[in-house]
Amino acid sequence: MSMLSRRPERVFINDVAVRDGFQSEPRFVPTEDKIRLIDRLSGTGVAKIEVTSFVSPKAIPNLRDAEEVMRGIARNPGVVYVALVPNVRGCERALACDADEINLVMSIGESHNLANMRMSCEQSLSQFRQVMSLVRGSRTRVNGTIATAFGCPFDGDQPVDRVLWAAENYLNMGMQSITLADTTGMAQPVQVAQLCRQFREMFPTIPLTLHFHNTRGMGLANALAALDAGVVSFDASLGGIGGCPFAPGATGNICTEDLVHMIESCGVPTGVDLDRLLDAARELPGLLGHDVPGQVLRAGKRTDLHQRPIAA
Ligand code: COA
Numbered sequence: 591m592s593m594l595s596r597r598p599e600r601v602f603i604n605d606v607a608v609r610d611g612f613q614s615e616p617r618f619v620p621t622e623d624k625i626r627l628i629d630r631l632s633g634t635g636v637a638k639i640e641v642t643s644f645v646s647p648k649a650i651p652n653l654r655d656a657e658e659v660m661r662g663i664a665r666n667p668g669v670v671y672v673a674l675v676p677n678v679r680g681c682e683r684a685l686a687c688d689a690d691e692i693n694l695v696m697s698i699g700e701s702h703n704l705a706n707m708r709m710s711c712e713q714s715l716s717q718f719r720q721v722m723s724l725v726r727g728s729r730t731r732v733n734g735t736i737a738t739a740f741g742c743p744f745d746g747d748q749p750v751d752r753v754l755w756a757a758e759n760y761l762n763m764g765m766q767s768i769t770l771a772d773t774t775g776m777a778q779p780v781q782v783a784q785l786c787r788q789f790r791e792m793f794p795t796i797p798l799t800l801h802f803h804n805t806r807g808m809g810l811a812n813a814l815a816a817l818d819a820g821v822v823s824f825d826a827s828l829g830g831i832g833g834c835p836f837a838p839g840a841t842g843n844i845c846t847e848d849l850v851h852m853i854e855s856c857g858v859p860t861g862v863d864l865d866r867l868l869d870a871a872r873e874l875p876g877l878l879g880h881d882v883p884g885q886v887l888r889a890g891k892r893t894d895l896h897q898r899p900i901a902a
Pocket residue numbers: 613643644645646647649650676677678679680681683695706707708709834835
């Protein structure tokens with residue numbers, strides 16, 4: 591690792607808390623609270639917000655209000671509003687709500703894709719081909735997520751060639767950007783650096799985002815490894831909430847405010863106002879009824895100085 595010998599000009603932050611986070615919460619977050627939080631996030635400087643999923647309400651009951659949320663938010667023209675889509679039906683719903691971006695998701699671990707999407711990879715790819723022809727001519731852009739890219743909890747490590755095969759399939763269909771997702775927190779930093787470099791060599795002009803979970807405490811180390819390998823776009827969730835409901839022992843995404851705090855501390859701008867972000871994160875425990883994993887929220891920023899203790 592060269593430890594940021596070439597500092598990027600800027601990093602782009604995509605907040606996924608209201609999608610990846612809320613999908614697995616034990617209680618339904620009321621629609622108006624979701625809308626209020628998204629509107630608040632829209633003013634923090636994040637580049638994208640993953641607003642919701644157009645999936646089966648039986649699979650993810652917490653996001654059964656996807657249409658109301660998409661239509662209820664106040665859109666900031668500087669933010670890209672994304673919706674997760676698994677199939678043609680989801681695409682039709684996302685287009686009807688004028689999503690800026692559709693995020694198509696397939697796990698390259700066959701077993702995880704079957705558990706999560708109830709489809710084989712071939713079936714997912716066939717849905718995606720149809721989605722791409724539906725989207726053609728609209729203003730909606732499409733990102734393709736390669737989930738379980740760093741390992742499947744059922745099938746184990748995935749060969750790099752399989753990740754690149756999925757990316758090639760996505761790009762041949764016309765998807766404009768790719769996300770490599772560590773859906774169940776199996777990635778480690780050396781693996782991340784290698785995969786990011788191989789991806790960049792093979793697809794040098796394709797925008798690439800990394801999506802990490804902090805399941806085993808390696809989340810920010812993985813993000814730093816990706817950053818060092820030239821990645822400048824990251825998914826993260828406010829408060830560090832989140833987790834795939836179809837992954838044993840799943841835990842939250844890397845925490846947006848902790849990620850922004852780390853990256854900005856290293857001297858790289860993110861465009862995010864950390865204080866506003868922390869104010870938004872402070873709302874989460876009340877909204878969810880439990881504490882959230884974010885650490886800067888608890889400890890304060892490294893520049894927040896305290897009164898010196900009085901000598902005894
Ligand atoms: N939106 C809403 N409803 C949908 C839908 C969509 N995108 N796709 C399918 N459905 C409905 C069907 O109409 C059908 O409804 P019915 O039972 O009332 O007739 C039901 O869901 C089952 O449809 P089917 O096509 O047989 O799908 P399935 O049962 O094989 O499930 C998915 C496939 C993809 C819809 C489902 O597995 C899913 O929504 N998964 C999402 C999981 C997820 O979001 N995980 C976390 C994020 S990575």
